[in-house]
Amino acid sequence: xxxxMLLDAKAPATMEAVVEAVMRLxxxxxxxxxxxxxxxxxxxxxxxxxxxxxxxxxxxxxEDDLVEASALPLNREQRSALVQSSMPSHTKSGQRRGxxxxxxxxxxxxxKRSSED
Amino acid sequence: MASNPPRNFVRFAPSKADKSRLxxxxxxxMTGGDALWWDARLGPWHARxxxxxxxxxxxxxxxxxxxxxxxxxxxxxxxxxxxxRADNGQFVRAGMSILIEQYPYLxxxxxxxxxxxxFISAADSGVLGSRYGVSDPPALxxxxxxxxxxxxxxxxxxxxxxxxAAAAGGAGLLTVYxxxxxxxxxxxxxxxxxxxxxxxxxxxxxxxxxxxxLAALLDPAR
Numbered sequence: 001x002x003x004x005m006l007l008d009a010k011a012p013a014t015m016e017a018v019v020e021a022v023m024r025l026x027x028x029x030x031x032x033x034x035x036x037x038x039x040x041x042x043x044x045x046x047x048x049x050x051x052x053x054x055x056x057x058x059x060x061x062x063e064d065d066l067v068e069a070s071a072l073p074l075n076r077e078q079r080s081a082l083v084q085s086s087m088p089s090h091t092k093s094g095q096r097r098g099x100x101x102x103x104x105x106x107x108x109x110x111x112k113r114s115s116e117d
Numbered sequence: 118m119a120s121n122p123p124r125n126f127v128r129f130a131p132s133k134a135d136k137s138r139l140x141x142x143x144x145x146x147m148t149g150g151d152a153l154w155w156d157a158r159l160g161p162w163h164a165r166x167x168x169x170x171x172x173x174x175x176x177x178x179x180x181x182x183x184x185x186x187x188x189x190x191x192x193x194x195x196x197x198x199x200x201x202r203a204d205n206g207q208f209v210r211a212g213m214s215i216l217i218e219q220y221p222y223l224x225x226x227x228x229x230x231x232x233x234x235x236f237i238s239a240a241d242s243g244v245l246g247s248r249y250g251v252s253d254p255p256a257l258x259x260x261x262x263x264x265x266x267x268x269x270x271x272x273x274x275x276x277x278x279x280x281x282a283a284a285a286g287g288a289g290l291l292t293v294y295x296x297x298x299x300x301x302x303x304x305x306x307x308x309x310x311x312x313x314x315x316x317x318x319x320x321x322x323x324x325x326x327x328x329x330x331l332a333a334l335l336d337p338a339r
Contacts (some may be wrong), residue, residue: 004181008186018185022182022185022189022283023187023189023195025182025281026130026186026189026190027313029312029313029314030217030220030233030281030312031281031312031314031317031319031320032313032314033186033235034235034236034281034283035172035283035284035285036168037174037179037236037281038171038173038174038284038285039173039285042175042178042179042182046178046182048177048178049150049175049177050153050177050178050181052155054149055152056150056153056154056157056158057151057153057154059148059154059209059249060203060205060207060208060209060249061207061209062206062207062208063143063206063207063208066127066143066145066200067145067146068143068144068145069126069144069145069197069209069266070320071123071124071125071126071148071264071267071271073218073268073272074195074272079193082146082195082196083184083188085146085148085149086147086148086149086152086180086181086184086196087149087181087184088177088181090150093228095312104330116320
């Protein structure tokens with residue numbers, strides 16, 4: 001299972017289903033994805049939502065508690081932490097790694113196939 | 118070459134009511150919690166504003182989806198939140214963006230890499246004022262673009278950036294980007310081959326001189 005829920009079935013989406021959807025989307029341009037999202041049609045190609053149950057953060061944060069972003073390039077570890085913080089919660093880290101790893105493996109295979117063609 | 122010394126993100130933005138006055142803002146990396154907050158607290162209000170290109174966006178779906186799609190393309194997203202100071206002295210989320218690093222530069226006559234502004238939203242100033250006590254909301258259009266320019270400069274990409282204006286934003290959104298000082302890619306111009314899309318005349322970009330000029334305008338606010 002992945003960390004996403006199916007929109008309709010209210011059941012966890014399989015990792016394979018999420019990876020397939022990501023691969024379908026990655027065949028589109030960013031402008032095409034923007035238009036799909038703006039037309040409210042993203043669910044036609046990515047029919048998932050994060051698992052519910054995460055607490056909504058407070059409306060206000062004091063200046064002392066804000067961690068301002070650096071405008072410098074991020075290193076590999078910082079990038080990895082940022083991606084992890086963006087994934088739905090209530091997921092074991094192994095599952096998150098599994099989804100990201102599956103996407104990377106799929107891409108590597110795709111690249112290998114196209115280089116062999 | 119990276120800008121030397123590196124530029125920081127801005128910490129002030131012009132007041133929406135009086136552009137000659139600067140108001141406090143701060144910029145943080147976006148997490149899943151930020152996206153959830155935006156969808157729950159501002160999403161229902163924005164959905165009622167028919168003219169907003171982002172009225173149907175769900176950031177809590179967009180954020181992980183964008184990361185995964187770009188990882189599959191061997192690129193990386195830099196999602197940011199802009200916070201505005203409320204009358205109670207604390208900060209509240211006022212802007213959201215997802216940028217893509219090392220994206221093909223839109224001007225094919227000078228093949229290179231740039232940063233790409235994929236999704237940007239600014240909170241409705243009326244909602245910020247009435248529900249969150251931000252009586253002097255910031256104008257965020259230039260700030261949202263400046264973030265991409267500064268990241269591009271600091272990454273050694275000379276400030277080059279691009280974006281596509283969502284069709285849902287109509288002619289009004291094109292006017293916004295023209296007024297912000299961006300260059301509009303002619304509808305007849307070819308796009309980089311890796312962008313599998315027909316040019317619909319809604320692509321904008323900044324080359325090195327334009328990026329430097331736009332960034333310099335906001336230097337007093339950093």
